[in-house]
Amino acid sequence: MPVLHTEVWVFGKEEKNVKADTAKKDYKERLKRHFDELRWLYMELYDNSSMFAELCDKMKEFYLERGKDLKALDVKREKHQDWYKQNDMLGMMFYIDNFAGDMKGVKSRLDYIEQCNVNYIHLMPFLETPKGRSDGGYAVSDFRKVQENLGTMEDLEKLTDACHKKGINVCMDFVMNHTSEDHEWAKKARQGDGEYMSRYFFFENSYIPSLYERTVPQVFPTTAPGNFTYLPEENRFVMTTFYPYQWDLNYRNPRVFNEMMYHFLYLANKGIDIIRIDAVPYIWKELNTSCRNLPQVHTIVRMMRMIGEIVCPGILLLGEVVMEPEKVVPYFGTVEKPECHMLYNVTTMATTWHTVATRDVRLLKKQLDIVNSLPKDYVFLNYLRCHDDIGWGLDYGTLMTEGIGERSHKKYLNDYFQGYAGDSNSRGELYNADPVTGDARFCGTTASMCGVEKAGFEQDEAAMEKAVQKDVMLHAYMFMQSGIPVLYSGDEIGQVNDYTYKEDPDKAADSRYIHRGAMNWELAKNISQKDTVEAKIFHRLEQLEQLRKKEKVFMSNADTWTVETWEPSVLCMGRYYEGEKIIGLFNFSEYDKTAWINETDGDYIDLISGEEMKPIGVNIPAYGFYYLKKRSE
Numbered sequence: 001m002p003v004l005h006t007e008v009w010v011f012g013k014e015e016k017n018v019k020a021d022t023a024k025k026d027y028k029e030r031l032k033r034h035f036d037e038l039r040w041l042y043m044e045l046y047d048n049s050s051m052f053a054e055l056c057d058k059m060k061e062f063y064l065e066r067g068k069d070l071k072a073l074d075v076k077r078e079k080h081q082d083w084y085k086q087n088d089m090l091g092m093m094f095y096i097d098n099f100a101g102d103m104k105g106v107k108s109r110l111d112y113i114e115q116c117n118v119n120y121i122h123l124m125p126f127l128e129t130p131k132g133r134s135d136g137g138y139a140v141s142d143f144r145k146v147q148e149n150l151g152t153m154e155d156l157e158k159l160t161d162a163c164h165k166k167g168i169n170v171c172m173d174f175v176m177n178h179t180s181e182d183h184e185w186a187k188k189a190r191q192g193d194g195e196y197m198s199r200y201f202f203f204e205n206s207y208i209p210s211l212y213e214r215t216v217p218q219v220f221p222t223t224a225p226g227n228f229t230y231l232p233e234e235n236r237f238v239m240t241t242f243y244p245y246q247w248d249l250n251y252r253n254p255r256v257f258n259e260m261m262y263h264f265l266y267l268a269n270k271g272i273d274i275i276r277i278d279a280v281p282y283i284w285k286e287l288n289t290s291c292r293n294l295p296q297v298h299t300i301v302r303m304m305r306m307i308g309e310i311v312c313p314g315i316l317l318l319g320e321v322v323m324e325p326e327k328v329v330p331y332f333g334t335v336e337k338p339e340c341h342m343l344y345n346v347t348t349m350a351t352t353w354h355t356v357a358t359r360d361v362r363l364l365k366k367q368l369d370i371v372n373s374l375p376k377d378y379v380f381l382n383y384l385r386c387h388d389d390i391g392w393g394l395d396y397g398t399l400m401t402e403g404i405g406e407r408s409h410k411k412y413l414n415d416y417f418q419g420y421a422g423d424s425n426s427r428g429e430l431y432n433a434d435p436v437t438g439d440a441r442f443c444g445t446t447a448s449m450c451g452v453e454k455a456g457f458e459q460d461e462a463a464m465e466k467a468v469q470k471d472v473m474l475h476a477y478m479f480m481q482s483g484i485p486v487l488y489s490g491d492e493i494g495q496v497n498d499y500t501y502k503e504d505p506d507k508a509a510d511s512r513y514i515h516r517g518a519m520n521w522e523l524a525k526n527i528s529q530k531d532t533v534e535a536k537i538f539h540r541l542e543q544l545e546q547l548r549k550k551e552k553v554f555m556s557n558a559d560t561w562t563v564e565t566w567e568p569s570v571l572c573m574g575r576y577y578e579g580e581k582i583i584g585l586f587n588f589s590e591y592d593k594t595a596w597i598n599e600t601d602g603d604y605i606d607l608i609s610g611e612e613m614k615p616i617g618v619n620i621p622a623y624g625f626y627y628l629k630k631r632s633e
Contacts (some may be wrong), residue, residue, distance in 0.1 A: 002604035006403045017119075026063075026071075027059075027137040027310070030313065031056070034306040034309060034310055037337075038303060039052060041302060041303055042254075042303065044299070045255070045257075045296060045300075051254040055258050055261065058262055059307060059310060059311050062266070065269060066268075066269050070312070070314065073314045076630050077314040078314070084316060084379065086556075087551065088549045090117055090119060090484070090485055090487070091122060091485065091486035092113065092122070092486065092487045093121070093124060093171075093486060093487075094121070094488070094489030094519070095387070096123055096197055097150060098517065098518045099519045100519070102151045103150055103151035103152075103156060104158075104160045106123070107158065107159045107162050108618045110166055113168065113249050114547075115443070116492050117546070118487070119167055120486075121168060121170055122274075123170060125138055125140075125175070126172070127145065128140065128141050128145040128148075129180060130181075133181070133243075135245075135246060136510075136512070138175050138242075139180035139186075139243070139246045140179055143266075160271025160273075161273065171274035171275075172267065172275065174277055174278060175280050176260050176277060176279075176283060177278065178241070179238075180245060181244075181245045181247055183247075185200075188437060190231070190234055198250065199253055199255065199256050200249065201234050201239035201250055203228075205237070206409070209227070211287055211288070212228070212285075215288055215289060215291075223243075223430075223432055223509075224240075224243045226231055229244040234548070246287065248282075251283050251285075251300060252618075257300065257303075265307070268308070271317065274315065274318050275316070275420065277340070278320050279320060280321060281323065281331075286441060293330070298333070305338060305340075316342060317341050317342075318340065319331045319343045322344055322391070322393075325367075325370050325374075328550075329378070331343055332377075332378050341379065342484070345381065347395075348382065348481065349384065349386075349509040350392060350393050351363055351394060354392070354394055355588050356449070356474070357413050357621070358422075359568070359590075360588075361571040363395060364571060367395065368573065369562055371481075371482060376558075376559070379483055379556050380484070382483045382485050383486045383487075384474055384475065385491075385515065386444065387488070387516060389443050389511075389512055390442045392409075392410045392414075410440070417449055419454065420428070426444065426448065426451065427454055427497060428443055428449060428514065429442075429444070429497075430443070430511065431443050431510075445473070445491065445496055446491045447491065447494040447537075448496045448497040448515075450467050450468075450470040452467045452471065453469065453497055456496065466493065466622065468533060468537055470539060471537060472544075473586055473588075473624065475544060476627070477573075477584070477586045479545075479548050480584040482560045484629070489519055490517070490519055492525055493523055493527060493533075493534040494537040497515060498515075498516070501513035501516070522610050527539070535559055552577055552578060553575045553581065553582045553629075554577075555628060559575070559577065560573065561574045562574070563599075565595040565597055566596040567596060569589035570586065571584075572597055573586075580632075581630040582607070583597075583599060584628075585625060585628070586620075587620040587621065589622060589623070593619075595617070595618045597615055597617070597618065598617075599615035599616065602631060603630070606629075608630050
C-alpha cells in the first residue's frame with residue numbers, strides 16, 4: 001500500500017481509494033487524540049453540537065486537500081517537534097512590495113535571503129485590503145485573496161514551495177480580531193442582514209457602547225479615540241477597537257469562529273509554516289471588563305492549536321501579545337495544554353532601547369532575569385525593532401525606586417531618539433504623540449537610532465565607525481538572548497530612515513513608514529566592497545550568524561542567566577548547554593569600560609577574535625562586546 005506522505009498521487013480509481021483510506025486513517029488518529037478536549041471546549045464556549053459537527057467535517061476536508069509535500073513536512077516535524085528550537089533559526093521580516101515588488105520578486109531574491117543566513121521569513125500583511133484604509137495591511141477585506149499588486153494565491157504557493165526547497169520557513173499575519181469595513185460580511189451587515197450583523201458588535205444607540213468605554217482602554221487615543229464608530233447611514237454604532245474601518249468580530253457567535261478557522265486552514269494549506277495571530281488578546285469582548293486577555297481568549301487559542309495539530313501539525317502559532325511578561329506568558333499555555341508555540345519578547349525590546357539611551361543596564365538585567373527564569377520550553381522571538389513603533393512599556397515601578405518618573409522618562413527617551421537630548425546621535429520621529437498625557441511612541445531604523453544616518457550626513461568617519469560598532473554590538477547582544485532572533489529587512493546592511501513616506505498621501509500621517517522604506521538593492525551590492533558601511537555591518541553580522549549556527553550553546557532551550565558586572569554600562573549574559581558555556585559581555589556606553597566579573601572555572605577564548613581571554617576584570621572598548629567560550633577540559 002503506498003504511503004500518503006511520500007508517494008506521488010495518481011488518478012486511477014484504485015489509487016484514489018487507497019489515498020482516501022490512508023488519509024482517513026491519518027486524520028482519525030490525530031482527531032482521536034484531541035477530540036474529547038476540543039469538543040468539551042467548543043461546547044463550553046458555544047453549546048452548539050451542529051456547528052461543532054460542521055467544524056469537524058470541514059477539518060477533514062482541509063486535511064484531504066493538503067498537498068503531499070506539506071503532509072510529508074508535517075510527518076517530519078511531528079517526529080522532531082523541537083525543530084524550531086535549533087540554534088540555526090534566524091528570521092527576517094519585510095513588506096513584500098518594499099522588499100522585492102511582489103511575490104515573484106521575493107522568490108527571485110531567495111538566494112540573497114540565504115546569503116543572510118535567514119531560514120524564516122515573515123511576510124508582512126499581503127491579503128486584500130482597501131487602499132488608504134488598511135492600517136498597513138491589517139484591515140482585511142478578503143482572507144482568500146492576495147493584494148493584486150503583490151500577486152495571487154498561486155504565486156504564494158509557488159513562493160512557499162520554493163522556500164521549502166531551500167529550507168526557509170514562511171510566516172504570515174492572520175488578522176482575526178477584526179475585518180475591514182469592506183469585507184463581504186461587513187457589507188451585508190450594513191444592509192441590515194441580521195445574520196451578518198451578529199458577526200460584529202452593533203448597537204442602536206450609544207448606551208451600551210458608553211458602558212464598554214468605562215472599562216475598555218483606548219488603543220490609539222489620539223488618532224482613533226474610543227472603541228466604537230457611529231455609522232450615520234445605518235444609524236448604529238459598531239465596535240472598532242483599533243481604527244474606524246476595522247470592525248471587531250464577535251467570537252460569541254460560533255459561525256465567526258468556524259469561518260475564521262476555515263480561513264486559517266486554507267492559508268496553512270498554501271504552504272504557510274508560521275501563523276502569526278494578530279492582536280490575539282483582544283478577540284473576546286465582555287461588558288464590564290477591559291476586553292483584554294479574558295479566559296475565553298485562551299480557550300479559542302487552545303482550540304486553534306488542536307485544530308492545527310489535527311489538520312496541519314507542521315505549522316506553528318505565533319502570538320502577538322504586546323504586553324508585559326506576566327500577561328504574555330499565559331499564551332504559551334501549559335505543558336499538558338499548550339497554546340502558542342512562540343511569542344514576542346516585547347518588553348525586552350523596549351528595555352534594550354531604554355538601556356541605549358541611559359547607558360544603564362540594571363533594568364535590562366532585571367528584565368532578562370525574568371525571561372531567563374521561565375521554562376526552557378518557552379520560545380520567544382527577539383528583535384531590535386519591527387514594523388511597528390517602539391512603545392515605552394517599561395517597568396516604571398523599578399525605575400521609580402531610582403527616582404525616575406514615568407512621564408519625565410518617556411519624554412527623555414523620545415527626546416534622546418530624536419537627537420535632542422543625552423548626547424544622542426539617533427534620528428527618528430514620534431508616533432501617536434499625546435500632548436495631554438505626554439505619551440508617545442518612537443519610530444526609526446536600527447541604523448538611524450545607532451547614529452549611522454547622522455554620521456553619514458555629516459561625513460564623519462570616526463562617528464560612523466562608532467555607529468557601526470554600536471549597531472553590531474546590539475545585534476550580538478540580541479543573538480545571545482534566549483529564543484529566535486529576527487532581523488528587519490535592511491538592518492543587515494544598515495539602511496537608514498526613509499522620509500519619502502511624507503510624499504505619499506496614504507502614508508504621510510503615519511510616521512511608522514519612516515522605517516518601512518523600500519529595500520535599497522543598489523546599496524545591498526556594496527556588501528562586496530569591504531570598506532563600505534553596508535559591507536562592514538553585513539559581514540560582521542554574518543560572522544555572528546555563523547557562530548550561532550556552529551555553537552550548540554545557542555540552542556533556544558539552553559540555560560541562560562545574567563552576571564553582575566559592577567559597571568552600570570556593561571551587561572554580562574551566560575549560556576550553558578550540554579557541557580558548553582559562553583559568556584557574553586556588552587558595553588552600552590560610548591566610553592571604554594571594565595566588567596568586574598570573576599569567572600575562574602577555566603580558560604576562555606573570544607569567539608570573535610580567536611584570542612585567549614580570562615573573564616576576570618575584562619576591559620571592553622566603547623560599544624564593544626565579547627563572546628567568551630570556555631575551553632573544553
